[in-house]
Amino acid sequence: MGNAMIVGSSVRRGAYFHILEVQMNSPAFTHHIECILKAVAARMGFKKFSTLFECYSSQIAYSIYNGGFDPYRFPPHLLGYDNLRAYAEAAFLPFSLVYLFADGKSGSWRKSPSVADLKNSRALFATHCKVTQKTPAEGIARCFPEIIANQINISMDSDNQEGLEDELRARLKDLKGDLDQLLGSHVDGIVVEILRGLGDQEFGPDGEICRSLQMLKESERAIANFNSITRYRSFSDFQFHEPNLPAFSTTTILRSLAWIARKAPAAESPATTFHVLHRMFAEIQDCPLVNEQLRLLNGISVWIASYPIHFTDNTILRTLVQWCTTCMSQFDLVRAAQSMIEWALGIYAKTGYAETRLPDALIAISCAAHDYATNGSEDVITILGVDLVRWIEDQAFELCKRSDLKELVLKALPAWPCDPIPGLAALLDNIPCSKLSKILGDTRISSKFRVVRRLHDFASRNELPAERFAQSDFWRLKNSIPPLSQLQDEDVDAFSSLLVCQQGKISSFEVGQAGRLTVCDWQRRLTRKKPEDTQIQIQGPFILSLHDILQLHDPSQVHTAYKTLRYIASVKMPVFPPPLIPEGSRELEYLQRYHFASRTGAARELTDLHQPLYVELCKDFPKWITALCTLLSDILSSQDPFYAQLVTILESDVAFAEQSLPVLVHSILQNEPKGNPSSQILSQYFTSVLCQESASMRCLKCIVDVVLHLRHFRPMNWKDALVNDKWLNISFRLLGSTAITCGAYTTALLFLELATEHDILSPSEDPHAEAILFDIYSHIDEPDGFYGIKTQDLRHFLVKRFHHEKQWDKAFSFHGAAVEAGSNVPSEVEGVFQSLHAFGFHHLAISALQNAPSATQATFHSSEMAYHLGWRTETWDLPSNAGESNSGAPLYHALRAVYRERDNQSIDNVVRQCSFSQMEQLRALGDENLFEIRQVTQNLMCLNQVGQWRTKKNQQDLAIKQVTFGSWARAGTESSDFE
16 A cells, blocks of 8 residues: 555545555554555655645545544654654644544535534544644634635535525634634635636536636626636546545635625725735645645636736736746646746736736746756656747737837846747847946846856957956855856856956955845845834835745745744735835735734743753754844834844845844834843843854854944934944854854954944054954955054065065075975975975876875875875875865866876766866855955866867867867967966
8 A cells, every 4th residue: 555655646535545554453553554645755855744634634634534533643753753742733723624524434524513513522622622732713714715615615616505694603612813804814715715616627618617607797807817727637647536625616715705695795806816825826736646736726726816906906917926926846737837828928918017026037937948848757757848839939029019028128128048949139239338337236036047148248259348257246256156056157157258258357246245135135225215204114125025025936935934924924014115126016905804812922022042952952053043043023012013033034044044133133222221131131142152173164154244234223222322233242243253154254354443433442452353353364355454563473474475465585584494394384395395386397286295294194195285286296185174264175186187087977976076066155155255265266267268168179189189279269369468
């Protein structure tokens, strides 16, 4: 049965229950059954064992009830849970619905239970509520929309509308409040649950769904729209089987929707459609069962066909396109998503609405299509991808026929993943170089690194201004580098070649590089604007940042932000005037129509930070940041319930929690008097974390960011001119050394300057200050600042100065004299090697190494200099595990592969791997670490030349020993200005 569960989705739920049935009858086999089910979950690709139970919980609940079994006889670990409470919470909703709606042993969901059955189900429901520590009233409130929707569907299915309201009141007798009012406040959830019950799967023009749509008033229009949004779907795409219970016909679903619309007219509003799209598409992304995903898509399609007028609202239409774009990454859903996207793009083409997010959507769709086309593993996927690429290019070309949409398509074309069709290619060729920089600076476009190809085309024709690239374009490209999984060979080659064309010149980064505004950015911006509503300053940074997340293509992030905003709407959400929220963007308005019950923060104190646990957590950044931000939000919730609503996203979204920490710390400190205990507690805690050798680098960076963010504000009722540096009492020298550890060298210089004003210890008394300053000025673009260092060791300063000024002859004299005098200090010995390397005496440096002490040799063999000398002297026995931070290793490994390997594919793979590792390192480096950024770009340019030399044409010329001057002319014409 375990094997049947893996290979057959149609029989999986039955086999699953029968395996569990064995355990209920023979507990001795519990361990064996657990091993089988864990193996099934692993082979199905589930990350959590409990996902298997959650997929079939409704069906299992019905089978257990119908069989008269005790649901608590299962050991929780058999289903993937640590304890009974966790299992009961996960099973609460499906089991509650079974208790309240199943008709005894009849095997039907469509009949109302008898009085005896209702009494029995009430007792079972009360027991389950007790296990989850809820009262029956709280349990009813927890599953209110599901109860209403199922009762409506059951009544409509049995054609018993007259007694429906009485039936609802009987089921909700434990719940306080007027029925009509409760329906109105939960109408979005009720509509979603009604649509989830759709069991018909025949979506074709002659299928049951289309025949049922004829009962609508505008049936012809509804059927035409339904056929349009299912146009590319086919029954051959997936072998359908019976869906999980409860399942009802389309006719029943449409009757249920009509009934709830009569009782709560808001059910037919655009706000309801907004919530239906968010909730149902989020469930599609969470559900791992394709049969259930397609079932939910059928429900969405029925709703769209019933209310197409709502999609003339740009917010609703944008939401549909956004969620359909996320479905493009799933092979089994791609045709359904394609159909809906084409229908939505058709509305854009008719209305001509210039949606600013449309370029980002077009890029995401084209990239997904290109990924399928270049898959290479299966012909079916490749054929699908080729068809999708042709389709989205045709759609983009159609949009260009409207002048008001043409500009939006032109923004997307430079980031297109492949060469477009001739019509679009002609438009692409006419895009000037200046527009490419604007596209790179557009924060609404998320995938724009492919613009590097067009920039390289302009640079190869000497049409790209060198100064603009060095000061702006390079940094925007760096911040747009995608993860390795999304990086393409052509993009890496174009980026490396672009660096070569620009002679490797990079200037210091600009202040305020373009990017999506963070929570901190929003707080600083709102503080400058000083809005009349003080709530905007308090809540605005979080709400506006969450609103921005709603526009992303990560379904998990989007849904978490959506849920958090619904919780926030339960307290009070201020009105944001333009331009804080763009005109025509109505997400926040719709979110306030319906909301979840507000959350209550736990009663906690800041003194909890004295617990050793909070310091120990700094080894694991995700756990540390979520635990710390949740603690601060719970503390703040005692003054403002708004902060309690943030827990949903602070617990699950590490990136958002990282952005929020500085703002939460500011909120804790801003209203407390001078010398407040909160400042002392936070200062002591942050200092403890900074002093932990095992602390995660991201934890250290977070604390540095907190201090930097606080400097933008002044505490209330303080008159000191330097008060913005006194929020926390943390040593600025400690912060400076921490900033260096994080690669933030200009920030480290700022902290050292502040240390001279605020710290008790003077720079001359600090033994580490000089070394820190040497480290800073060797990594930033301020060469003259080196001479301002006040030294306590003149000889050490002179040696550093010779290295700084590249006076290797004088440096060699000092290092050589020290070594000759018998010094075995590694820095002196390596200084000799560096000097010989600078003179070009690479073999002499290697020879000198052989006579060095063994300890020096061991250190040297893993140093950067060893790899720089290694490939120059053809010493190919250096270790391979040099680490990502070793700037000499990538080029050495690539050239060693060229020298040693005989298989061309192996050589190319090593060169590619080295290039990709350097791109990943460049992506990870902070903008302030200019020295290492230049090292990485130099490696990329060198690896690019290795790749150029490895091209098929050049290798063929070398093989036949016919090397013409024209093909190799570029190798000897590099500018003397090359960096």
